[in-house]
Each structure stands twice: as C-alpha cells, then as structure tokens.
Amino acid sequence: MTENLSIKQASDLLKSKHISSKELIQTYLKKIKAGKELNCFNFISEETALLDATKSDERRASNSLKGDFDGIPIGVKDLFCTQGILTTASSKILSNFIPNYESTVTMNCKESGLISLGKLNCDEFAMGSTNKTSYFGPVKNPWRPKDSKIDLVPGGSSGGSAAAVAADLCIASLGTDTGGSIRQPASFTGTVGLKPSYGRVSRWGIVAFASSLDQAGPITKTVDDAAIMLDIISGHDKKDSTSSIKEKENYSKNINSNVKGMKIGFPKEFMSDDLPKSTLKAWEECKDLLKSNGAEIINISLPHTMSALPTYYIIAPAEASSNLARYDGVRYGLREKGNDLIDMYERTRSEGFGDEVKRRILIGTYVLSSGYYDAYYLKAQKVRSLIKDDFNKAFEKVDAILTPSTPSTAFEIANEPNDPVQNYFNDIFTVPVNLAGIPGISLPFANDEKNLPIGLQLITNSFEEQKLLNIAKNIEETVQYQAVPEKWWTQ
Amino acid sequence: MVDTMIDGWNLVIGIEIHAQVKSNSKLFSSSPTDFGSNPNSQVSLIDAAMPGMLPVINSFCIEQAVRSGIGLNAKINEKSIFDRKNYFYQDLPQGYQISQYKDPIVGEGYIDIETEDGKKRIEIERLHLEQDAGKSLHDQDPNYTFVDLNRSGIALMEIVSKPDMNSPEEAVNYVKKIRSILRYLDTCDGNMEQGSLRADVNVSVNKVGEELGIRCEIKNLNSFKHINSAIIYEANRQIKLIESGGRVDQETRLYDINSNETRSMRSKEDAHDYRYFPDPDLLPLVLDKEWIETIKKNIPELPDKKKERFIRDYSLSDYDAEVIVSDKATSEYYEIVVNGRTPKLVTTWVTGELFSVLNKKNISIQDSPISSEMMGELIDNIENGKISNRLAKDVFEDMCETGKNPNKIIQEKGLSQINDEGEIERLVDEVLNNNPDNIEKYKNGKTKLLGFFVGEVMKLSKGKANPSTLNKLLKKKLDN
Numbered sequence: 023m024t025e026n027l028s029i030k031q032a033s034d035l036l037k038s039k040h041i042s043s044k045e046l047i048q049t050y051l052k053k054i055k056a057g058k059e060l061n062c063f064n065f066i067s068e069e070t071a072l073l074d075a076t077k078s079d080e081r082r083a084s085n086s087l088k089g090d091f092d093g094i095p096i097g098v099k100d101l102f103c104t105q106g107i108l109t110t111a112s113s114k115i116l117s118n119f120i121p122n123y124e125s126t127v128t129m130n131c132k133e134s135g136l137i138s139l140g141k142l143n144c145d146e147f148a149m150g151s152t153n154k155t156s157y158f159g160p161v162k163n164p165w166r167p168k169d170s171k172i173d174l175v176p177g178g179s180s181g182g183s184a185a186a187v188a189a190d191l192c193i194a195s196l197g198t199d200t201g202g203s204i205r206q207p208a209s210f211t212g213t214v215g216l217k218p219s220y221g222r223v224s225r226w227g228i229v230a231f232a233s234s235l236d237q238a239g240p241i242t243k244t245v246d247d248a249a250i251m252l253d254i255i256s257g258h259d260k261k262d263s264t265s266s267i268k269e270k271e272n273y274s275k276n277i278n279s280n281v282k283g284m285k286i287g288f289p290k291e292f293m294s295d296d297l298p299k300s301t302l303k304a305w306e307e308c309k310d311l312l313k314s315n316g317a318e319i320i321n322i323s324l325p326h327t328m329s330a331l332p333t334y335y336i337i338a339p340a341e342a343s344s345n346l347a348r349y350d351g352v353r354y355g356l357r358e359k360g361n362d363l364i365d366m367y368e369r370t371r372s373e374g375f376g377d378e379v380k381r382r383i384l385i386g387t388y389v390l391s392s393g394y395y396d397a398y399y400l401k402a403q404k405v406r407s408l409i410k411d412d413f414n415k416a417f418e419k420v421d422a423i424l425t426p427s428t429p430s431t432a433f434e435i436a437n438e439p440n441d442p443v444q445n446y447f448n449d450i451f452t453v454p455v456n457l458a459g460i461p462g463i464s465l466p467f468a469n470d471e472k473n474l475p476i477g478l479q480l481i482t483n484s485f486e487e488q489k490l491l492n493i494a495k496n497i498e499e500t501v502q503y504q505a506v507p508e509k510w511w512t513q
Numbered sequence: 514m515v516d517t518m519i520d521g522w523n524l525v526i527g528i529e530i531h532a533q534v535k536s537n538s539k540l541f542s543s544s545p546t547d548f549g550s551n552p553n554s555q556v557s558l559i560d561a562a563m564p565g566m567l568p569v570i571n572s573f574c575i576e577q578a579v580r581s582g583i584g585l586n587a588k589i590n591e592k593s594i595f596d597r598k599n600y601f602y603q604d605l606p607q608g609y610q611i612s613q614y615k616d617p618i619v620g621e622g623y624i625d626i627e628t629e630d631g632k633k634r635i636e637i638e639r640l641h642l643e644q645d646a647g648k649s650l651h652d653q654d655p656n657y658t659f660v661d662l663n664r665s666g667i668a669l670m671e672i673v674s675k676p677d678m679n680s681p682e683e684a685v686n687y688v689k690k691i692r693s694i695l696r697y698l699d700t701c702d703g704n705m706e707q708g709s710l711r712a713d714v715n716v717s718v719n720k721v722g723e724e725l726g727i728r729c730e731i732k733n734l735n736s737f738k739h740i741n742s743a744i745i746y747e748a749n750r751q752i753k754l755i756e757s758g759g760r761v762d763q764e765t766r767l768y769d770i771n772s773n774e775t776r777s778m779r780s781k782e783d784a785h786d787y788r789y790f791p792d793p794d795l796l797p798l799v800l801d802k803e804w805i806e807t808i809k810k811n812i813p814e815l816p817d818k819k820k821e822r823f824i825r826d827y828s829l830s831d832y833d834a835e836v837i838v839s840d841k842a843t844s845e846y847y848e849i850v851v852n853g854r855t856p857k858l859v860t861t862w863v864t865g866e867l868f869s870v871l872n873k874k875n876i877s878i879q880d881s882p883i884s885s886e887m888m889g890e891l892i893d894n895i896e897n898g899k900i901s902n903r904l905a906k907d908v909f910e911d912m913c914e915t916g917k918n919p920n921k922i923i924q925e926k927g928l929s930q931i932n933d934e935g936e937i938e939r940l941v942d943e944v945l946n947n948n949p950d951n952i953e954k955y956k957n958g959k960t961k962l963l964g965f966f967v968g969e970v971m972k973l974s975k976g977k978a979n980p981s982t983l984n985k986l987l988k989k990k991l992d993n
Contacts, residue, residue: 103565116564123558125565227565233793262567263795341793344597347608348562352660363603363658390599390788399790 024049026190026506029247032094036082043082043093043137047075050095050139054191059511060162062186064100065108066140071095074137081135091250092135097192099183100141101148102128102238103227107138111229112156113146115349115356115374125227126262127196127238127255134254139192143182146376147346148203148231151448152438153181155378163211163432164189164507168473171510174432177207177448183241184211188507194242194251198228200235201334202428202452205464208241209427209477212466212505214494215241216248217452219484220459221266223252224259230345232338233264235456245465245495249274252487271488279496282316286493287420291327292451294429300470301426308424308467308478311500312493320420324412329405330454335446336389336402337457342379343386349374381442406457413458417483422493425451427464427477451479461487463494466503475505524748525717525725526684527676530691531669532701533645533709534577540644540668541568541611548707552650552661560666562606567794570595574668575798577700578618578642579805581670583812584698585637585691587622589805595642595795599788604647604660612671614789617641618798624694625817626686627835635687636675645669670701676715676728681744685737688712689839693816696841711735716747718755726751727761731768731775743768747775819844827856836864842878849885854892862892866909882913891919899923900930904976932979934986937970940978941986944969955991963987 023040035041051068078093087093103109103121110116128138145155152175153161161181163174165188176185180197184207187195197204199217208215216239223238230236240251252273259265288309293302309319351357351370358373360366375383389398416423429450439445455462461484464477478497482490539546542559559566582589594616597609619640625632647665651658672691678684692710695701703710712735717728731747734740746768751761765784766775791797814822816838823834823844837860838844851859867888871881883891891908894900900908900923911922923929931937944966945952955962966987970978 103563109564111564119564121563121565123563225565226567229564230794261569263569264567264793340790344599344609344788344790347599347601348564348606350601350603350608352603353561353606354563367601387788390790392786392788395788395790 026243027193028244029091029094029194029242029250030244032193033091036093043075043078044072046093047071047095047137047139050192053189054139056512057189057191060164060185060189060191061159062143062161062182062189062191063097063140064110064112064143064158064182067107067138068140070107071137071139078135078137088133088135091254093137094135095137095139095192096131097140097142097183097186097195098128098131098138099144099180099195099197101144101198101229102196103229104128104138104141108141109229110141110157111147112144112158113374113376113379114157115370116229117157117356119355121227123227126224126259127228129227130255130257131196136254142180142186142195144197145179145181145203146379147229147342148179148198148200148236149342149378149382150178151202151206151445152435153178153207154435154438155376157376160435161185162435164509164511165211165432165474166507166510173435174474175210175435175438177210177428177432179203179207180215180241181207184208184213184215187211187213187241187243189509189511190506194240194247196238196251196255197241198231198236198238199452199456200231200237200338201456202449204239204241205427205452205462205477205479206448208464209466209475209479210432212475212477212503212507213241213243214245214248214466215239215464215477216252216487216491217455217462218252218256218487219266219461220456221264221268222256222270222461222485222487224257224262224265226259226261232341233345234341235334235338237456245463245491245498246274246277248463248494249277249491252491266485268485273488273491276488277491277495279492279499281312281493281496284312284317284422284493285320285420286312286317287320287322287416287423289322289324289327289416289423289425291324292425296429297426298430298470300468301430301476304468304476304478305424305426308497308501311497312424315496315500322416322420322423324409324416324423324454326405326409326412327454330409330457331446331450333402333405333409334449334453334457335385336398337406339382339386340390340399341386343383343390346375346379346383378442409454410458413454413460413481413483421482421489423481425479425481427451427479431470431472431474431476455479455481460484461490463490465494465498466505467497467501468503469505521721522748522752523719523721524679524744525676525719525728526678526680526744527715527728528674528678528684528687529713529715530672530688531711531713532581532672532691532695532703534574534642534668534670535699535701536571536574536577536668538571538573539666540571540574540642542666544666546667548704548709550663552659553663556662556665560606560662562608568611568792570795570798571668574642575618575800576808577668578640578670579800579808580698580812581672581695581700582619582622582640583809584694584700584815585619585622585624585640585672587637587640588620589800590616590618590620591800591802591805592616593618593641593798595792595798596789597792598643600785602646603658604649604662604665606647606662606665610644610646611792611795612643613641616797624687624690626683626690628683628686633683635677635683638673638675640670640672643669643671676717676725681741684714684744685741688740689737690816693839693841697813697815705735705737708735712740714740714744716744716751717761718748718751726755727763729761729763729775730765732765732778734768739768739770742773743775746773750775816841816844823847827851827860829856829860833860833864840878846878846881846885846888850889850892852889854889855896858892858895862888866906870913882916883909887912887918894919894923898930898932898979900928901976901980903980904928904930907976928977930979931974931977932982934982937974937978937982938986940970940973941983941990944973945990952991963991966991
C-alpha cells in the first residue's frame with residue numbers, strides 16, 4: 023500500500039483514512055533508515071517530522087487541514103535554510119550551521135502541510151554533477167546496471183533529492199537547478215525533475231550558488247506531482263527582487279495532456295554522434311509519439327548551443343566567487359584559528375571548502391579580475407544574450423523544444439573522469455535553459471541497454487510551465503514508463 | 514593659502530564625499546539606522562550576510578539620492594545599476610559592498626561656492642548609492658578585534674567632484690556647501706562628528722604652467738579643520754618631495770589628527786582589485802520620468818536661491834546673507850524673527866549677540882537657549898521703544914541665563930524705558946542741579962561733557978530713560 027507512492031496517491035490514502043500522517047511518516051522514516059547505504063540524507067529530522075505528522079492528523083480530525091497535501095512527507099535539499107535544522111550545503115564550512123530562519127520555498131511547503139523528513143545530500147554548494155563533491159560523501163544511485171553491483175552516481179547537484187525519490191525514501195523532494203542540477207539527476211534516476219522559469223520561485227533563504235541562474239524546483243515521481251509541487255512553492259516574494267510579479271497559475275488543476283496542434287521543436291545542434299544509441303533512439307521515439315498524438319514536429323536551430331557550456335562556466339563561477347565570500351569564519355560556520363585576520367581567512371576557507379568549490383572560486387575570481395573582465399565575463403554576458411535570442415526566435419515557431427536531458431545515462435562512481443572539464447559536459451543539454459531563464463523538465467522515457475533510465479528534456483518559453491507540464495503529461499501517459507529500481511539496499 | 518604654500522606651485526584638489534542618507538532604514542534591509550545604539554542591535558539577517566539572504570532596495574533611499582542629485586543640479590539617470598565591489602574584511606559581512614560603478618543613479622552636476630575672488634563653480638562628476646560597512650573596534654580586547662554591524666548596510670551617497678578646487682579654503686567651502694545643500698534637502702543630517710559626512714580628498718601639486726601632478730588620496734576626513742590641515746600638510750609634503758628631486762607616488766594616505774601629518778596607507782600597487790560586476794540579486798534600477806518630475810517640483814528652496822531672496826527682501830549684505838543661509842536652521846530662525854520686524858535690527862541681533870552666545874557655548878542654533886519667538890519678543894520691545902538697545906543686551910544676557918522670556922524679565926526688573934518727558938526732565942534737572950561746575954565747563958566749550966550728563970541721568974534712571982528724549986532735553990537745557 024505504501025510502496026512508491028505519488029503525492030496524489032498519498033493524499034488519497036490520507037483522505038480515505040487508510041493511513042494516518044503519522045503512520046506515513048513512520049513508514050518513510052523506516053525506509054530512510056533501511057536506505058542508509060544510499061547516503062541520501064545529511065540530516066534526518068525524525069522528531070520534528072513525527073511531531074508535524076501528529077499535528078497534521080489532529081488537523082485532519084478537526085477538519086482544519088492546510089490543504090489537500092497536508093501530512094505528506096518530502097525531502098529537502100540541504101541548500102534550503104530551515105529554521106532550527108542543520109543546513110550545510112554539504113560543505114564543511116557550514117557543517118555546524120543552524121539557521122534561525124526558514125527559506126520561502128520550504129516555508130511555502132510547511133504552510134501547505136508538507137512534512138520534511140530531513141535534509142538531502144547534494145554536491146557541495148550545488149557545484150557538481152555527480153554528488154561526489156559533498157563533504158558528507160557521495161550519494162549512491164538506487165539504479166544499478168542489470169546484473170551488476172556497481173555503484174553509480176545519481177547525478178548532481180541535487181543527487182540526494184533525486185535518489186531519495188527514486189528509492190522511495192520520500193514521496194517528493196525539493197532541489198535547486200543552476201545548470202541542470204534538478205534535471206540531470208532526475209534523468210539519472212528515472213524521476214521527474216522540473217526547473218521553473220527564473221523568477222517563478224523565490225530564492226530567499228536558499229544558499230546561493232549563482233544568483234542569476236539558481237532556481238528551486240521539485241523532483242517527483244509523476245508529472246502531476248511536479249505540478250502540485252510547483253503550485254505550492256511558486257509565486258512572487260517581495261524578499262527576492264528577482265522573483266516575478268507575474269500571477270502564478272493553478273498548474274495541477276489546469277493540467278491536461280492534450281498536444282494536438284502543438285509545435286514541438288527538434289534542435290539540430292543537440293544531435294551528436296557521441297550520444298549513446300539508446301538515447302538517440304528514445305529521443306526519436308518520443309518525437310514519433312508526440313507526432314502520433316497530434317503534435318507537429320519542426321526542425322529548429324539554436325545556433326549558439328555549443329557556446330552555452332563555456333559561457334555558463336564563466337558566469338556561474340563569477341557569481342559564485344562573490345556569493346561564497348561571506349563564508350569567511352567571522353560570523354558563523356567553520357572558523358580555523360589563525361595568527362591574524364588574513365591567516366584566519368586562509369585557513370578557514372582552505373579547510374572549509376572542497377576542491378571543486380575552490381576551483382570555481384578561482385575561476386570566478388580570475389574572470390572578474392581587472393584586465394580579464396572584458397575578455398571573459400563581459401563576453402560571456404553577451405553570448406548569454408545570444409543564447410537567449412536563439413530561444414526567443416525558436417519560440418516564435420514552436421511551443422516547446424524536445425532534447426535529451428543528458429549526454430549519457432548514469433555512470434560509475436569510481437569512473438568519474440579526472441578532468442573536471444569532462445565532468446562539465448554532463449550539463450551540456452541543461453545549461454542553455456538556465457542561461458535563458460526559461461523552464462525545463464526532465465522526465466523518464468525508457469531504460470537503456472544496461473537497464474538504466476534515460477531522461478528527455480522539454481523546454482518552453484518563460485512562464486509557460488503549464489504548457490510544459492501538459493506536454494510532459496502527454497508523454498508520461500503515452501509511454502507508461504514504470505520501471506523502478508530494485509531495492510538492493512534493503513537486502 | 515598664500516603663506517602656507519610656496520610661490521610658483523599650483524594645487525589641485527578633488528573630493529569624494531560620503532554622505533549618509535537620512536532614512537529610518539538601511540539601503541537593502543529594514544534595520545533601523547539610529548546612531549549610538551548598542552553594538553549589533555540594528556542588524557538584520559541581510560546585514561549580517563546570513564546564507565541565502567537577498568537585498569531589497571529601500572525606495573526611500575532612492576528618492577533621497579534623486580533629491581540630492583537635483584539639489585546638485587545634476588542629471589538623474591533613469592537607469593542605474595548596483596554592482597558588487599568585492600573585498601574581504603571583517604566588518605564587510607557579504608565579502609562585497611553593494612555600490613554603483615559604471616551606471617550611477619546621478620550623473621554630472623555642479624555647485625557654486627564662495628571664494629576670495631567671488632563665486633566659483635565646482636563641477637560634480639557623479640553621485641552614487643552604496644552600502645556602508647560595519648565598524649571594527651580594535652581597542653576592546655588585547656587579542657581580538659570586535660565588530661559592530663549597526664552601520665553595515667546603511668545607505669551612503671558618494672558624491673565625487675571634479676578636481677576643480679585649488680586651495681584648502683575652496684575645498685572646505687565646497688564640503689560646507691554640499692553639507693548645507695543636503696541639509697536643506699533633508700537627505701543627510703551632515704553630522705560630521707557622528708560620521709554622517711566624511712570626505713576623501715585627492716591632492717596633487719604641479720609647477721604653474723606644467724601638467725598635473727600625481728595625486729594622493731587622503732581618506733576619511735571628518736571635520737573642516739582636518740580637511741584644511743590635511744591638505745596644507747599634504748601639499749607641502751609633495752612640493753618638498755618634488756623640489757628635493759623625489760617623485761610623488763600615487764597612494765592612499767591617512768591623516769593623523771595628533772601629529773597633523775598624512776601617512777601612507779597603501780600604494781597603488783597594493784590597491785585592491787575589486788572585481789566589480791553587476792549584482793545579480795538586484796535588477797537594474799529604472800526610474801519613472803514622472804516620478805522624478807514630482808520630486809523636482811517638491812524640492813525646497815536651496816541656499817543659493819534663499820540667499821538671493823534674503824538680499825532682495827531684507828536688504829542684507831552679501832556677507833550677512835551668506836552667513837545666515839549657509840545653515841538651514843539659522844535661515845529658518847532668521848525668517849521667523851524677521852517676519853514683521855526691521856531686518857537690519859534682526860540681522861544685528863542674530864549675527865551679533867546670538868551667534869556670539871552660540872559660539873561661546875559651542876552649540877548649534879537648534880539648541881539655542883533663545884528661541885526665535887523669544888528673540889522676536891525682545892526685538893519688539895526695542896522697536897516699540899519699551900527698552901533701549903543697551904538695556905536689551907542686559908535682558909538678552911538674562912534670557913540666556915534663566916531661559917525666561919523678555920517680557921517677564923522686563924516686568925520683573927522694572928526695566929521698561931521711561932518715555933515720559935516730564936519724568937525725564939525731572940531727572941535731568943536733578944543732575945544739572947548737582948553739577949554746576951560741569952555746566953560751566955560745558956558752556957565754556959567743553960561740549961564733550963554732554964556724554965557725562967547723559968551717563969549721569971542714565972545712572973539715575975537705572976538705564977531706563979529713553980536715550981533720544983534724554984539727549985534732546987539735555988541739549989535744550991545746556992544750550993540755553
């Protein structure tokens with residue numbers, strides 16, 4: 023009864039009193055303990071979750087529910103500040119940090135009655151595509167290649183968020199996506215990952231990586247659940263100047279799966295001989311599927327696609343180098359003793375940050391330095407607007423764009439390339455979407471020859487999340503992808 | 514200037530003023546901005562740069578900056594951008610200061626200052642908004658530096674002049690004038706001793722006829738006296754250096770108020786690379802044209818205009834008008850007192866007696882023991898002949914000491930002037946009867962003795978006799 027529940031299913035069970043919130047939370051806490059080996063959670067908030075569940079049950083008994091989804095357990099990426107609960111960004115430098123405030127997104131969840139089971143592991147400061155940069159060690163992908171005991175990466179940076187949903191350690195989770203950090207791990211774990219338009223969801227209270235790119239979003243088991251979560255977390259927040267004042271829609275209420283007459287763009291620049299055959303096949307099949315459901319497929323061009331990755335790896339580190347300056351040992355977090363101020367800074371930051379974070383701080387500092395600013399940062403900003411123009415032009419012709427989510431399926435934890443640039447290629451299909459500030463969703467479509475999930479990405483124009491969800495739901499309904507990983511970790 | 518500088522040298526000065534925006538809350542947070550509060554009692558999550566915190570522009574601070582820009586006759590930029598200025602310091606929680614770099618909110622403008630040679634126009638390069646940093650307290654503990662973040666995030670306006678000043682006096686007058694304008698606009702309280710207004714002064718020297726010299730910047734001067742002495746010291750230092758064959762290095766210097774010297778703080782080579790870039794947490798600031806126009810319409814009368822008006826309406830001398838309008842509170846005080854009274858008399862009393870008391874007590878006119886109403890009442894008594902100018906000074910002194918109003922003092926002490934001719938004549942007769950010798954001398958040509966007789970009658974009347982009546986009667990009697 024409580025296996026692989028979606029938000030909708032859980033809500034029905036609660037509504038019909040087949041289960042109480044407390045029982046639901048207890049069940050999931052058990053699953054989390056059983057799944058310890060996956061290393062999904064940095065912190066399990068057992069006590070508060072149980073307390074919240076009791077309160078939810080009381081509300082249900084007194085007919086004062088906070089909404090349809092009151093009492094449902096979720097997981098929260100350890101990048102959202104949560105009041106009274108450890109918030110580390112999976113970094114040593116914040117390993118002792120307990121905020122006295124609650125991020126807008128998690129506050130929205132609380133106000134809807136969702137219950138947090140704890141904080142999910144991720145790449146340190148959301149920098150990575152493997153979850154291996156976490157101070158708390160890598161997350162294991164619940165998926166393993168067929169007949170194999172090889173541990174795979176869950177993707178990153180929201181690796182814990184994706185793996186926890188795939189392994190059913192929570193019903194849905196919150197992630198953040200700066201260059202693909204929701205969609206890439208969703209793709210690697212067979213889950214649905216939605217990155218909303220820039221400005222749709224408040225960034226207030228989320229540990230910042232790259233402010234002009236960061237956006238929070240859900241990782242769920244179904245497209246419907248993604249719509250439900252977006253309803254809960256989105257909206258204007260006056261505490262975030264970059265959050266949009268545009269009215270949000272009622273995504274879950276208005277969702278339909280009609281694609282008749284829709285124009286779906288197929289960008290030639292995403293095509294490459296380097297793509298695995300199974301990915302190409304899935305992409306083609308999805309194209310045919312949409313066609314047979316009444317959509318029109320249009321070949322389009324996004325000419326600056328190949329410049330997206332280098333552009334991203336200038337802009338994101340530049341902003342990060344400045345955003346992470348506040349972790350200096352002066353006011354909170356780790357402080358290593360030093361002989362003077364500079365010495366304290368150096369020791370604290372040397373000890374507190376991992377290699378990937380240091381690498382990006384160095385890159386960012388370099389590209390903003392006088393003499394290099396014009397050649398790197400300014401140029402990257404110009405290219406960024408060209409990339410945005412590409413999409414604007416494309417959306418004059420099409421409603422949505424269909425691409426693979428990632429250039430490969432999940433790979434071995436042990437096989438991570440030594441060259442960081444090689445790693446950065448994981449984000450090649452997702453990064454342009456962040457640079458353009460538009461929404462994207464990754465949804466599982468098929469499994470590859472190793473029995474690992476392949477994700478496809480849909481992209482629409484800014485604030486067209488409804489359309490995005492509708493098309494995704496059409497694909498989901500048609501393809502009926504239902505594979506779930508074998509629960510090897512419980513044995 | 515002349516006696517502090519060496520002939521044949523030209524002095525060039527440019528000034529950056531940091532003026533704290535008068536606002537109840539900070540530039541990007543809602544924390545209060547009260548001066549002198551307990552350390553770290555006015556610090557929000559944003560001011561302390563807690564993880565995930567985001568700045569939100571305080572629109573009142575924007576309005577204040579625009580108002581200031583208009584007061585400086587400057588161009589208001591409809592689009593401006595907030596940038597991050599990155600550097601590490603213990604009292605800079607974010608690791609960057611949010612400031613404006615390439616696109617400030619206010620562009621070029623100017624103000625006019627008074628110099629020995631008349632009016633001089635000083636061009637203004639720009640005015641931009643930025644956050645203040647916190648305060649480091651190095652003297653609280655032998656091993657630790659303490660940090661107070663109350664100032665962190667408070668809005669500052671940085672007003673940058675062009676290098677248009679050529680003497681310490683001009684520099685001081687420039688800062689005085691800016692302060693005066695901002696106070697008129699109510700956009701900065703201008704309290705230098707509280708750090709609400711501080712100046713960084715750029716000084717260079719060059720031989721007359723030669724190209725400009727290399728400049729040094731003297732940081733954080735917070736009084737007119739320091740601005741003046743620091744410039745004099747620095748100019749002489751540079752001249753001596755060049756004359757002895759040395760070269761001025763571009764550097765930042767600190768002024769030591771104890772030794773009255775400037776000292777090197779850091780050279781150009783050590784200068785920070787601030788890695789400015791637009792703050793991605795804030796959208797470009799776009800101002801509505803009509804909104805700017807509304808502010809323009811509501812700009813109060815500024816010192817230059819007020820001075821013109823005072824000269825015109827109250828027939829003030831240029832000097833008196835300058836003295837009165839340079840301080841907003843003084844000009845307001847003056848206008849209340851002068852209303853319906855003789856301007857000349859009011860000017861004499863305000864710039865004379867009142868200023869001398871304020872100077873002696875080293876207080877501002879807001880803290881004056883004599884309110885404008887009391888001053889008016891005193892002058893009324895002079896104007897309607899109730900007391901003489903001479904007695905008025907005694908009453909004024911009494912007012913300063915006791916805080917009583919003049920009518921009360923006059924009444925209590927029976928100081929009302931004697932205007933009754935018969936009564937004065939009686940007093941005159943008494944004095945004349947007692948001094949036959951002197952009458953004789955007077956009549957023999959020693960007419961200076963008139964003063965003696967006046968004095969005697971005054972003494973007898975306890976200073977209350979109407980002087981002109983007294984004079985008239987005395988003369989009549991003596992000259993008969």
